[in-house]
Amino acid sequence: MxxxxxxxxxxxxxxxxxxxxxxxxxxxxxxxxxxxxxxxxxxxxxxxxxxxxxxxxxxxxxxxxxxxxxLSICPACGSHHVNVREACSSCKSTHISPVALLHHFRCGYVAPAETFAHDGKGRICPKCHGRLTDLGTDHDVPGENFTCHNCHASFQVPEVEGLCMSCLTRTPGDQLLHKxxxxxxxNSLGMAALSNGRLFDQEEAQLLEGEGRPIYRRHVFMFLLEDEMRRARRYGTAFSLIMLRLPGDDAKTEELVFHMAVMLRNSDKIGRHDNDRLMIMMPATDRSGAEIWLKRFLAGAGGELQASVIALDPAGDLEKQLTASEAQSWST
Ligand SMILES: [Zn+2]
Ligand SMILES: [Zn+2]
Ligand SMILES: [Zn+2]
Known part of the structure; x- marks a missing residue:
């Protein structure tokens, strides 16, 4: 690399x-x-x-x-030029046609409609020679069959196959590859990199805390937050920040963060504030939107959790405002 x-x-x-x-x-x-x-x-x-x-x-x-x-992809050559069509289930010919069926109630005979001859007053059942006069009373149309013009097989469900127009390989429909x-x-990290003029280097690239948890390290998260504040100042875009106190039990925290990640959008980010607090940044979300989300999250999380939406002034100093928010009352 x-x-x-x-x-x-x-x-x-x-x-x-x-x-x-x-x-x-x-x-x-x-x-x-x-x-x-x-x-x-x-x-x-x-x-x-x-x-x-x-x-x-x-x-x-x-x-x-x-x-x-x-896309459907030819497994032989990887081309997307795959012509998907229906074929005979016996001989694989594509020369097949749908055929309407008739069902005679009295004798139970089911056959293609064309085999019931017409005598001017109605169709005649080829099995019992009874007359079919009233649809729904003495006969019905149970659907379609297919007939193969190559081998004359009759079947209900044709096979689906893909013909590759690049290499001419024929593949059953269920064996086609998909891409x-x-x-x-x-996203916010991408925008931060753009305003930074470069991608984050190796050390910074360890953006997340370990063990597969989607929690951004504090310095990275602060960077994202600063960037969101800058956008809010320049373009007046809304964003929200939630501060949340962890339960102090590792297994519970794990469960909580998982639950949180499932409920958040891709664009929302979870970050570390300190040992027992996390922050959630929600771009393009106003305060009432964040409060609705938080209420739903707390209801689903169960137990005693302290969390609140932090009022941030995008023109003010971020660190100072976060410190001041610690004195704010927690909603539970
Ligand atoms: Zn092919
Ligand atoms: Zn056939
Ligand atoms: Zn009959």
């Missing part, structure tokens, strides 16, 4: 996402192996490298990855 490259190219890709209005959607490109490209203006090898950078930025949490589309295509959206 060459770190020089890691911290050079991804930054340019991050700027590309910013220039696309903060969200990069894939564009349909029929000649492309994947059917979609995120960088239509670049040669395919450059676009491939940029795609890797995009994935790196998402894995390092600078971008949120959002589902866009799912998910994503959009990429700038």
């Amino acid at each position: 060459t770190t020089d490259n890691k911290y050079g190219e991804p930054m340019l890709v991050l700027q590309q996402v910013q220039q696309s209005g903060g969200q990069l959607h894939p564009e349909w490109q029929v000649g492309h192996t994947d059917g979609y490209t995120h960088f239509p203006q670049f040669e395919s090898d450059v676009a491939g490298q940029m795609m890797q950078d995009l994935e790196y930025l998402a894995s390092a949490d600078y971008l949120d990855k959002l589902f866009f589309d799912r 998910d295509i994503h959009s990429y959206r700038l």
